[in-house]
Amino acid sequence: MSTGDLYSTALRSARAGALRAADAGREVSLGGWVHRTRNLGGIVFVDLRDIDGIAQISFGTDWASAEAIAAAASVGVESVVLVSGTVVLRDAATKNPEMGTGDVEVRATALAVVGPAVTPAIPVARGRGEKLAAEELRLKYRYLDLRRADLQANLVLRHRLLQASRRFLTDRGYLELETPILTKPTPEGARDYLVPSRVHPGEFYALPQSPQIYKQLFMICGFDRYFQIARCFRDEDLRADRQPEFTQIDIEASFVEQDDILSMAEGLIGALWLEAGAAAPAVMPRITYADAMDRYGTDRPDLRYGLEISDWTSVFEGIAFNITRSAIDAGGRVRGIVLPGAAAWSRKQVDDVEALAKSAGAGGLLRLKRVGGKLEGPLAKFADGVGAFDAIPDGALALFVAGGDRISSPALDRVRQECATRLGLISEAAQCFVIVTDFPMFDRDPETGALSAVHHPFTAPHAEDVARMPDAPERWRALAYDVVLNGTELGGGSIRTSDPVMQARMFTLLGIGDAEEQDRRFGFLLEALRAGAPPHGGIAFGFDRIVMLLSGAPSLRDVIAFPKTTAARALFEQAPTRVPAEDLAELHLRLGDA
């Protein structure tokens, strides 16, 4: 079936934006939106737009009736019209190479306005270089904003990536299984969106933050391989790349180890990138969490540039400089980044970089640069003659942070990113994937001493760590992993704890102490694990973010049809909203001060 047949309906025979030179001579009827009109007096042009693009419709006295010309001359932009006429090749002089349909036009004999439009509140057709309307207006008049070709292209790409995901996973035996939207509140993690129960006064459902426990239950049930394009909800403050409801490609498989999941994940990313006309490596480099923190100061390093962090502690141990001395004596390290070419930076420029390090918690940056072969800076007199500083080449600036890794890693991460930008080292075209493995199992709160799960409480630790250091859980590595691209987390997952005894021990370590409490909060999972659970694990990808990256959209809002504002409002449909008191009463709710 040709596409002409595919899109042929009772009201139109083809899509306007798909017309090409091969269609010349066809009698067509078209339906679409009036993008723009040009009335030259004796001839009227209408740019007719549909999802495939724009075609020029011409109304001339030689082929169109006076009524048709008058209708074309007076139709308002964004009105919906039906047009019939003949596709003709344009003269060489009047072809438009900028349009897909530019080799042809439709000589129209009739035009009917079937959906007249008021003047649009925000423009759909824009002149070259004309800015978009304010975000607020684009969201309020979303039905107009979504008429624009680039937003339509984003959502079309989104559709294709969804289908590619389904194809890839289905071909590998993964079953698309659905999980509840009305589910059980979870006390840890992000805040839940709560839904009051009418039939059970005072009780609430929660919208899922992820289908985590359900997908583990599928494994326990024996479905073997599961996936879901899952809508997830988190009631936290928003960002350009964070929405209160978002979509994950959620995956789980049984009888697997970490490498099984990771090679599947590499295949899926490869399939998605291919669908978008890009490429991703078949095998992505791996780095351990410890290594990433040591070399880049972050668990999602941007590998498009070097500027690795190096450890200078042993060098500074031999130097009588107070700041480094006391940091080392306190058990800290001196780490730094060598920046080739940055010796020429002004005092002010380095101060700006230092301000970022300070905002990340560092006391400051120690500066040392080599100009004309000589070291300069407050450290210079201590560093002179120390061979290790030969690693700072002429014209380079070295920036050091002294102290504990908990402070210096995030500070050096910021410094590294900022300096890469300032030195022009970041290639927009580069795509550097990396898989970070061996996250720590727990994070210990430095003030309260309490343990919290770095990934989530269902993640399995390395068995050898548990055996070797049974009393030092904060040193256990987890079988958890993240897929990172250019410093952005695309997804993450873990091998789960399938042993109920171990799972109960994890809860105890997390302070979910007694059996009764564990039962109340996670009883259904523990019970299910006791019923016979296969080894299993999985991963989840942030789908909206992937669409954003592959479409080049500047915001998540540009790849979600009806997004929320940063205040979590829906401006078009006006949600959230107050509800009548009787509706609240039926839900056994009463408002406080609001």
Place this chain on the structure above:
RNA sequence: GGGGGCGUAGCUCAGCUUGGUUAGAGCACUGGACUGUCACUCCAGAGGUCGCGGGUUCGAGCCCCGUCGCUCCCGCCA
């Protein structure tokens, strides 16, 4: 929860530094002219709660206080 930016015609913006006659421009819109344009061109016109509230002042788009909305960032996001 905290910090920065923005808010003037339907849309995009100027005007605010240094308060002063009737608040301007481009696009869109309305009317007119035009037979090959494609951001058509040309002529004319209409269009304003300067986000909202309060204050200072003889006088506020402009200064001050508060507030609302959008946005970016920090916290937060197992």
